[in-house]
Amino acid sequence: MINQKETITAISTPIGEGAISIVRLSGKNSIAIINKIFSKDILKFKDKTAYIGKILDSKKNVVDEVILTLFKTPNSFTGEDIVEIACHGGILITQRVFEEVLNAGARPSGPGEFTMRAFLNKKIDLSQAEAIQDLISAKNKFALKAASNQLCGHLSKEIKKFQKLLIDIAAIMEVSLDFPEEGIDDAETKSLIDDMLSILKSMQELSDTFEDGKIIKAGVSICIAGSVNVGKSSLMNAILKKDRAIVTSISGTTRDVLKEDIKLNDMFYQLIDTAGIRKTTCTIEQEGIKRSRREQKNSDITLLVLDASKKLSEDDLTFIKILNRKKTIAIWNKIDISDPQEKIDFENVVKISAKNRIGLENLYKMIEKITFKSKISNDEIFITNKRHKYALDGAISYLKKALKDLGKGISFEFITIDIKSSLKELSKILGFDITEDILSSIFSNFCIGK
Numbered sequence: 302m303i304n305q306k307e308t309i310t311a312i313s314t315p316i317g318e319g320a321i322s323i324v325r326l327s328g329k330n331s332i333a334i335i336n337k338i339f340s341k342d343i344l345k346f347k348d349k350t351a352y353i354g355k356i357l358d359s360k361k362n363v364v365d366e367v368i369l370t371l372f373k374t375p376n377s378f379t380g381e382d383i384v385e386i387a388c389h390g391g392i393l394i395t396q397r398v399f400e401e402v403l404n405a406g407a408r409p410s411g412p413g414e415f416t417m418r419a420f421l422n423k424k425i426d427l428s429q430a431e432a433i434q435d436l437i438s439a440k441n442k443f444a445l446k447a448a449s450n451q452l453c454g455h456l457s458k459e460i461k462k463f464q465k466l467l468i469d470i471a472a473i474m475e476v477s478l479d480f481p482e483e484g485i486d487d488a489e490t491k492s493l494i495d496d497m498l499s500i501l502k503s504m505q506e507l508s509d510t511f512e513d514g515k516i517i518k519a520g521v522s523i524c525i526a527g528s529v530n531v532g533k534s535s536l537m538n539a540i541l542k543k544d545r546a547i548v549t550s551i552s553g554t555t556r557d558v559l560k561e562d563i564k565l566n567d568m569f570y571q572l573i574d575t576a577g578i579r580k581t582t583c584t585i586e587q588e589g590i591k592r593s594r595r596e597q598k599n600s601d602i603t604l605l606v607l608d609a610s611k612k613l614s615e616d617d618l619t620f621i622k623i624l625n626r627k628k629t630i631a632i633w634n635k636i637d638i639s640d641p642q643e644k645i646d647f648e649n650v651v652k653i654s655a656k657n658r659i660g661l662e663n664l665y666k667m668i669e670k671i672t673f674k675s676k677i678s679n680d681e682i683f684i685t686n687k688r689h690k691y692a693l694d695g696a697i698s699y700l701k702k703a704l705k706d707l708g709k710g711i712s713f714e715f716i717t718i719d720i721k722s723s724l725k726e727l728s729k730i731l732g733f734d735i736t737e738d739i740l741s742s743i744f745s746n747f748c749i750g751k
């Protein structure tokens with residue numbers, strides 16, 4: 302059972318040494334609790350105004366000099382009375398202030414409990430609440446933008462737009478059921494079908510953004526793959542700008558999988574160097590090759606390195622055949638020795654010299670091009686959350702069923718049932734029609750104090 306009666310508190314800043322830390326309270330007793338331990342009468346304090354004063358312990362000893370800010374109900378983040386105590390930013394001093402707040406009657410908050418209260422008190426809908434956590438954990442500028450758009454309610458607005466359109470359609474159908482004498486002619490049915498198709502198209506487009514949305518949120522993995530000795534590890538080092546992987550002229554140098562995080566084009570990528578693919582009887586190398594294939598299969602992008610100074614080998618040709626071309630960039634390496642000896646049929650091809658660091662800028666541009674399916678624009682709304690994706694796809698499938706039945710001439714009575722189910726799925730995104738368990742599990746992934 303979600304308990305909203307108690308006043309909750311948490312240290313809302315990360316544990317560590319810094320200029321300030323913030324201890325926050327929310328609940329109907331926030332002000333009374335702090336009044337017990339503050340050097341001034343805070344009952345007289347104004348809303349959204351900062352006051353300087355001291356936190357005192359039970360013997361009236363000064364614990365810390367702090368700045369207090371009150372955010373009174375209903376115009377606060379949670380909708381309840383909030384008190385924020387900005388104390389000195391040391392681990393111990395913050396802990397001491399926090400303990401005094403607990404002693405005065407607040408209880409420690411659970412993960413995301415402040416945000417959950419904001420949701421329960423209807424200050425934000427569920428998709429906005431989820432956006433707050435995404436905003437905090439955003440790893441690149443696209444993720445940040447997507448989260449901030451969602452927090453501003455852009456996704457909610459889109460969902461509400463679908464809901465309004467579907468409600469209008471269901472209403473027309475219901476009126477015709479209530480007043481059968483007025484009936485609906487073929488032209489009107491056709492117009493209903495057209496409207497439903499157009500909503501379906503927009504819903505599908507939004508759902509399809511999940512492909513990019515997922516990448517935005519989770520980051521992208523890039524696997525460097527190819528035959529032995531083509532310069533994969535040299536490329537890894539060139540991109541990282543450090544001597545990370547061992548490079549030698551001996552074929553089969555790399556055995557283990559090497560992984561490093563790297564920022565390119567404002568995005569975080571995980572770069573993976575792998576063992577070169579060839580037929581071998583060496584057990585260690587065979588294991589390395591097995592791992593290479595696994596990494597390559599699981600990665601978002603493959604950089605297929607080919608040696609420009611040589612003819613393509615049997616191993617190259619076998620590898621080329623199995624690759625997913627949409628997510629592969631073919632790289633002719635060693636162009637300092639010679640131009641590529643052959644032509645290959647690939648959409649994304651770059652020529653580089655890993656050793657001399659030539660052509661890398663073109664490679665980065667190509668990586669950016671194939672990272673996202675669509676060109677990411679600032680105003681675009683993305684589905685980045687699996688829960689939203691499932692609900693939206695649920696709504697789509699009910700709407701498809703409704704359309705199919707409408708085409709078959711089935712009574713509106715049944716079609717409105719599917720439209721209502723579609724609406725129900727949509728409202729899950731905003732946080733309606735979901736169980737308390739699901740709600741608790743969503744907020745349990747939040748950080749404490751948020």
Ligand SMILES: Nc1nc2c(ncn2[C@@H]2O[C@H](COP(=O)(O)OP(=O)(O)OP(=O)(O)O)[C@@H](O)[C@H]2O)c(=O)[nH]1
Pocket residue numbers: 528529530531532533534535536547548549550551552553554555556575576577578634635636637638653654655656657
């Ligand atoms: N001339 C020239 N040599 C290169 C270039 N890139 C790599 N090499 C050389 O090619 C050899 C193999 O390089 P590596 O980076 O170890 O190749 P690899 O693909 O990781 O090899 P394995 O780990 O054995 O599969 C080394 O002698 C490198 O110095 C390049 O751009 N130009």
Ligand SMILES: [Mg+2]
Pocket residue numbers: 533534535546547554555575576577
């Ligand atoms: Mg290597």
